[in-house]
Amino acid sequence: MIVFDLRCTSGHVFEAWFASSTAYADQRAGGRVECPLCGDRQIEKAVMAPQIAAKGNRKPDTPNLPSPDRRSVDPVAIKAALEQLAHAQARMLEKSTWVGTGFADQARAMHEGETPVAPIHGQASLAEAKALVEEGVPVAPLPFPVVPPKLTN
Known part of the structure; x- marks a missing residue:
């Protein structure tokens, strides 16, 4: 499977999956690719930015920012915060x-x-x-x- 960013003549950009580049070309030539927003069938490939994963041994460029790593989230602290919020709501509802x-x-x-x-x-x-x-x-x-x-x- 391959994914392409596509663009219609109105400038709408959307993503579509195809079995191969040939399958995309065949479907486009047959008028079977259309913009989901306006129905335009004059579709071209849009410029795509490649998604390249960072090396696993590379340190982040911005060490002062918090890591998006889920393991950095303290579930005990989250549970305690939710319990405090629930108690506050209960007191208000009284x-x-x-x-x-x-x-x-x-x-x-x-x-x-x-x-x-x-x-x-x-x-x-x-x-x-x-x-x-x-x-x-x-x-x-x-x-x-x-x-x-x-x-x-």
Whole structure:
């Protein structure tokens, strides 16, 4: 298999895989290669930057930057940070009222001064959340899911 960066006459660049260079040439000649963005079939190979892996015994050029090596991540520290965040969320929710799927309506009513401002939490669709943000209603997603009160034991 071989991968090519391809470009249409509109300038869209996209990646495509072929069994070989000959397979690419045959498919292009037959009009079977087209731009996934605009459907243009006048396709040419785009300039590609080769991906060459660094030698394993070579030190990084920028030694002061953190290594992207996953082994440098301390899982114990991550777990502790997540636990602290979960406890902070739990403390906030103790002072907040569950409003369920009526969250967007109640948050908007508070923002517009129709009801007293109070800490609430509940459920909102992505579209409802975006609309609230666009309207300037101060809302934020919770970092961890919340189980509705009637579903807990």
